[in-house]
Amino acid sequence: MAQQSSSAKPMPMLKDELDIVIPTIRNLDFLEMWRPFFEQYHLIIVQDGDPSKTIKVPEGFDYELYNRNDINRILGPKASCISFKDSACRCFGYLVSKKKYIYTIDDDCFVAKDPSGKDINVIEQHIKSLLTPSTPNFFNTLYDPYRDGADFVRGYPFSMREGCKTAVSHGLWLNIPDYDAPTQLVKPLERNSRYVDAVMTIPKGTLFSMCGMNLAFDRELIGPAMYFGLMGHGQPIGGYDDMWAGWCAKVICDHMGWGVKTGLPYVYHKKASNRFENLKREYNGIFWQEEAIPFFESVTLPKECTSVQQCYLELAKLVKEKLGKVDPYFIKLADGMVTWSEAWDELNTTP
Ligand SMILES: O=c1ccn([C@@H]2O[C@H](COP(=O)(O)OP(=O)(O)O[C@H]3O[C@@H](CO)[C@H](O)[C@H]3O)[C@@H](O)[C@H]2O)c(=O)[nH]1
Numbered sequence: 448m449a450q451q452s453s454s455a456k457p458m459p460m461l462k463d464e465l466d467i468v469i470p471t472i473r474n475l476d477f478l479e480m481w482r483p484f485f486e487q488y489h490l491i492i493v494q495d496g497d498p499s500k501t502i503k504v505p506e507g508f509d510y511e512l513y514n515r516n517d518i519n520r521i522l523g524p525k526a527s528c529i530s531f532k533d534s535a536c537r538c539f540g541y542l543v544s545k546k547k548y549i550y551t552i553d554d555d556c557f558v559a560k561d562p563s564g565k566d567i568n569v570i571e572q573h574i575k576s577l578l579t580p581s582t583p584n585f586f587n588t589l590y591d592p593y594r595d596g597a598d599f600v601r602g603y604p605f606s607m608r609e610g611c612k613t614a615v616s617h618g619l620w621l622n623i624p625d626y627d628a629p630t631q632l633v634k635p636l637e638r639n640s641r642y643v644d645a646v647m648t649i650p651k652g653t654l655f656s657m658c659g660m661n662l663a664f665d666r667e668l669i670g671p672a673m674y675f676g677l678m679g680h681g682q683p684i685g686g687y688d689d690m691w692a693g694w695c696a697k698v699i700c701d702h703m704g705w706g707v708k709t710g711l712p713y714v715y716h717k718k719a720s721n722r723f724e725n726l727k728r729e730y731n732g733i734f735w736q737e738e739a740i741p742f743f744e745s746v747t748l749p750k751e752c753t754s755v756q757q758c759y760l761e762l763a764k765l766v767k768e769k770l771g772k773v774d775p776y777f778i779k780l781a782d783g784m785v786t787w788s789e790a791w792d793e794l795n796t797t798p
């Protein structure tokens with residue numbers, strides 16, 4: 448019998464242990480719709496683009512806001528690892544947060560409704576997913592065994608039923624799905640109306656496409672690996688920020704014995720970006736991912752790597768060595784990973 452189901456006992460709100468990180472190059476009007484669910488939490492707003500632009504935050508929210516001038520002031524030369532003019536800038540929010548958990552959301556994502564018509568509280572579901580164990584080592588065909596009304600199926604080893612720590616909770620999207628630019632171009636009218644009432648652990652040894660628009664993670668566990676890379680202005684690639692972080696984080700979670708879950712909760716995504724612009728920024732990524740995925744699948748981290756940062760620095764070394772041959776960009780990216788790790792230490796190691 449799985450531990451008491453996650454919905455049997457009320458989930459803690461974690462309002463003093465969770466920050467909401469929002470990257471924005473537009474405005475924050477969408478917060479009005481999220482007010483019932485977000486108002487109790489501290490927001491970290493990462494303002495991208497022109498720092499002289501004033502971003503209006505709706506009344507009543509507790510927040511800190513950082514623009515490019517702040518990032519440069521706080522990080523100095525290390526600011527070079529934080530992207531400009533790409534949603535990748537959001538990882539600066541992970542760096543400066545002091546909380547155990549992070550939830551990050553895009554400013555074109557709104558409250559979705561479940562099949563009963565009830566507004567979905569994304570924070571509550573992500574907390575449930577993060578606070579209940581994962582099952583990366585043996586797939587439970589009835590999905591989340593810790594959920595009310597579910598359990599481990601016959602044949603599931605009892606020695607494995609305590610599960611593992613959960614490091615990442617990856618939510619999904621109704622309306623505009625997270626398709627790449629080529630798919631968006633050929634299927635401009637496709638909308639996702641399928642609400643799948645499930646959370647599942649992504650099996651160990653399997654990579655996945657981590658989308659940053661409705662994502663939560665245990666910052667104390669996997670935060671040092673959640674670098675969203677060098678994307679956007681001055682870089683030959685964009686729109687692969689979350690993908691890169693997801694591949695790195697999944698390899699490290701597998702090594703550390705932690706789980707990554709995907710599924711509920713849903714947001715309602717009203718894509719604000721332009722699919723033609725997206726094709727330009729994603730273009731190299733479409734080719735490079737065919738090299739990057741086999742690389743990540745081939746990675747075996749040494750057993751001496753017992754901390755996420757040791758894993759991350761080892762990964763950066765391998766990226767430079769193996770992917771640097773694909774394109775010099777990956778040498779720069781590997782250096783960015785090291786700078787990120789140094790910045791993490793600088794801002795997060797108590798003297
Ligand atoms: O230069 C920029 C562009 C955007 N942002 C902010 O980042 C998020 C996502 O922007 P948007 O919704 O326009 O992007 P999408 O094409 O829908 O999704 C991409 O973003 C990532 C998912 O989060 C992933 O790379 C793609 O799926 C919004 O909050 C923008 O305001 C920015 O800060 N700088």
Ligand SMILES: [Mn+2]
Pocket residue numbers: 553555660716717718719720
């Ligand atoms: Mn979007």
